[in-house]
Amino acid sequence: MEEKFEPKIAAFVCNWCTYTGADLAGTSRLKQEANARLIRVPCTGRIDPVFIIKAFENGADGVLISGCHPGDCHYNAGNFHARRRWILFKNLLDFIGIDSSRLYFSWVSASEGKKWVDIVDGVIDAVRIKGPFKQYKKMNKEIEIPVAVEEGVSVK
C-alpha cells in the first residue's frame, strides 16, 4: 500500500515579524499542521537565493518565505531588497527546473499569529495537492551515475 504523501515545507522566516508572529500563534495555542520546519534568519534580506535552491535539493516539497510587511522592516529596507531579489529569482527557478509555484512568499507581522497559521496550513494543503517534488532528486541520481559505475555497480 502506498503511504500517504505528507509534504515537507522549509520556511525561512525573519526574526522580528514572522518568527515572533509564529511565537504568538504558539502562545495562543492555534493548532496547525506539523509539516513545516522553520529556519530563523535576522531579516528576509539575509535570505540568499541559494538557500532556497538548497532547501529544494535537500528534499523540501515547498519553500515558504515570510517577513515583515513592506515598510515595517525592523532593518528599514531588508524586505524590499528581498522582494526585488525574488522577482528576478523566480524566473531563474523555472529555468533551472524547479517549479516556481512551489515557492511561497508572505508578509506576517508579529501580531498576526492567526494569519501565520492560515498561511502555513494553506501552503501545506497546496503542496499536498501538487504532490512530492521529485525533479531534483531525479537529477541528483543522474549525477551520481558515474560514481556508481566506478564502484562497479551496474546502473540502468
Add this chain to the structure above:
Amino acid sequence: MKIGVFVCHCGENIGRTVNCPEVSKACASFPGVVHSEDYKYMCSDPGQNLIKQAIREKHLDAVVVGSCSPHMHEKTFRKACASAGINSYMVEIANLREHCSWIHEDIAEATKKAIDLMRFAVERVKFNHPLQTIKVPVTKRSLVIGGGISGIQAALDIANAGFEVVLVEKEPSIGGHMSQLSETFPTLDCSQCILTPRMVEVYQHPKIKLLSYSEVENVEGFIGNFKVTIRRKAKSVKEELCTGCGLCAEKCPIKKKALSEFDEGLSNRSAIYVPFPQAVPNVPVIDRSVCTYFKTGKCEMCKKVCGREAIDFTQQDTFVTEDVGSIIVATGYKLYSIEKKPEESIYKGYGEYGYGKYKNVINGLQFERIASASGPTSGEILRPSDKTEPKKIVFIQCVGSRDESKGFSYCSKICCMYTAKHAMLYKHKVHDGEAYVFYMDIRSGGKNYEEFVRRAIEEDHVNYIRGRVSKIYEEDGKLIVKGEDTLAGLPVVIEADLVVLATAMIAQQEAPKLAQTLNISYDKYGYFQEAHPKLRPVETNTGGVFLAGACHSPRDIPESVAMASAAAAKSLVLFGADMLEREPIIAKVDESTCAGCFYCQKVCAYNAIEKKEIRDRQGNLKKVVAFVNSGLCQGCGTCNATCPSKSIELIGFNDDQIFAQINAFAEV
C-alpha cells in the same frame, strides 16, 4: 566538537505533546553529541545546574537546549553556560514549545518535528564561533512622544530621577484627551484639577525640554544611542517673546470661523489661538489654513496689538536633532468617527445613528465638553442644536467596538465606565431628567468600578436597557431612538432630546507611520505591539523603545499612568549602566576575497559599509575593499546575501550555519 543536548519538558507544556525522553534519546545519536538528557524545568535552578554540571564533567564545547522560544529564555541559558565556562554564543535554542508542542496535537508528529528541530540546532551549533558582546555607551536622556497623561507621567518620572527628557507634543499644548474631560470615574474628581498641576510641573522642570507643536520626523540609531530628528512646526509666534497675555486671540477678527479642536467642534476659536486657557505652554499658534493674513496678505491685527512683537508671519518649520538613549511612545488614541468610513480603512463604519447628520447626536468626548465647567456651555447640560436642556437623554454603548461587522472586534474598555459617569453627571445637573443607557454587557472590572455603576443605577436611577439600538431619526426636534430590550424581549422607542454615542477608541491615524519610523510592530488596528503580552508589556521588539498608555490598547487613566511609570522605570534601568552590551551579530568582510564592487554599500540601510584602502609596505595602493563600521551595523545580513563573491558574512547567521540547517533538512 563535544555537544551537550538538553530537552526541557516545560512542566507539561512541552512534555504533553512531545515525548521528551525519546527526543533526548534520538539526539544522543547525532554526530558530535556526547551528552543528552531531559528534565522537567530546564530554566529552573536545578535545570541550569544540570547544564553546568554536564559542561564541566564532559568538557562540552557547545550546548543545544530544546525549550521555549529563544525570545524567551535564550539569555537565561546563555548566561548559565557562560558561568560554566563556555562562550555564551556557543548555545543554540530549538523552539519546542511555541513552534511545536503548543501548536500540534498528535504526539508522534510533534515528537518527530521536535527531533528535526533539535537536529537543525545541533548541526547549526557546530558552525558557531565564540563571540564577545559589543560594549556601547549609553546616552542618559529620554525622548517621550506624546504629551497626554501617559507622556507627562513618564517624563516626570524620568526627570525626577535626575535624567533629561525631551517631550514632544504635536498639538500646541500638552494635556491630551484628559484635559478635555469634565470629571473622572470612579471618584468624580475634576480632571483638570488633577492634571493641570502636572502640566505646569512639566513646563517648569529643569530636566524637561518641552517641544510643543512638534512631531518626530526621523529616528536613527539603536538602544542607548538614538538620534532623533524633530520637526518644530511654525507657530508664527516667537515663543521666547510671548507672555501669553491673550490679546492677539481676543482681537483676531475671524473669531467665528474655525472650530475648536479642544471643544470637539462644539465651539469656535480664532485663527491665532491657545487651545484652552490652562494650556502649557501658554503660547498661541496661528492656524494658517484660516488666518486672513495667510489667505489674503492683509490684516496683521495680532501683530499690531502684540506689545512684545512676538508675531512672526515668516516663521518656517525648523528641525532639531536630539541624542537620546531611550524612547517612550505615548501617542494615545482618538475616537472612531462614525459619520463616515474612516479614511483608508477596511471598516464599513456606521451611518445609521445619524452622527454628523443630526446635531443632537454627539460622541462621548463632546458630552465631556458639554459637562465641563470650562466647556462651551460652562458646564450646563444644553444640547447643541437649540441650547435647551435635554429632558430625555439616551446613551448608546459599544458603538464601533465589539462589532466585527461594522467596526472593531475589540472592547474599548472605558466606555461602560464613562457612560455611567455621563449618566450620573447628567442626573446630578438635570434633576427631573431621564437617562437611558443601551448596553451589551457592563464591564466594570477595576477598583470601585462596579460599585460606581451600581450607584448610577440604584442611587441616580439611570435606566439601563440591555439591547442594541437599530435606528435613530429626527422628528419635530426630537430624536426617535428605536431599539430592543433583550431582557424583556420587547421593542423600545424613546423620544430623546440628546443621544450620546460611546464610540470606540481607535489608534491614531499616524500610528503605523510612526511605528515604521521607530521600527516597532503594530497590530491590524494600528495599536503598537508589545514584546511579550504578559512579561514584557511595555517593551517593544526594538530595544530601548517603550510603550505607555492608549497607543498600546484602550485603557483608562490609572492604567495609562501605571504603564507610563513602568516605561519610565524601564528607561531608568537602561540608564543605570554606563555601558550597554550589544549583540555581536554584525557583518564582517573577508578582505582577501573582497573585490571592492560595493554592492553591499548600496543595499546597506545604515550606511555601515565604508571603503578601506589596502596598501603594501611601500604605501602603494593595492586595492579598495569594503569595511564594516561596527557601531552602525545592525546585523540584518542583506549585504551577506547580496555579495557576489561571498566576502562579507553576518557573524552569528553566516552561510555555514544556515546551510548546516538546510542540509539537516534532508533527514526530515
